[in-house]
Amino acid sequence: MMKLLTDILVLLVALEFCFIFYLESVRTSSARTASVFGMEEGELKRPSVDLLFKNQGVYNLVIALMLILGAFVFHSPLVVALFLANIIVVAAYGAISSSPRIFPMQAGLAVIAAICLAIGKAV
Structure with missing residues (x-):
């Protein structure tokens, strides 16, 4: 039962990071992206910001893919744990360096999945 719950949570974390990829790399300057990241749409349209967001989106997609591969292809709790830890550490850094609201938004599900x-x- 715990494995099923963990698998569901890991899948939700992966889907969340696919959504972040979508916002950052596909809908970079949309109103939704601006709202999620607390930025002005005009700022997101700047070429340098657009490029940085697209690049960051690809990193988030890789995290999602590695979680899926680790959990459902390789059946490796170690790979899953490493990528969940990565998410948690990066979210903690974001909370310290940028805004505390980042941590629960970015790492909330990852923390629950890791637990x-x-x-x-x-067991």
């Missing part, structure tokens, strides 16, 4: 993964391995 379930740890409990599942301990």
Whole structure:
């Protein structure tokens, strides 16, 4: 039962990071992206910001893909744990360096998934 819950949470985290990729790399200067990231649409249309967002989006897509591969292809709790830890550390840095609201938004599901993964391995 714990494995199923963990798999569902990992899938949700991966989908969240696919959505972030979509916002950052496909809908870079949309009103939705501006709202999610607390920025002005005009700022997102600047070529340098547009390029940075698209690049960051690809990193988020890779994280999503690695979570999916780790959980559902390689069945590797270690790979999943490493990528969940990556998400949590980066979100903590973002919370410290930018805005505390980043942590629960970016790492909330990842923290819950990591806890379930740890409990599942301990049982």
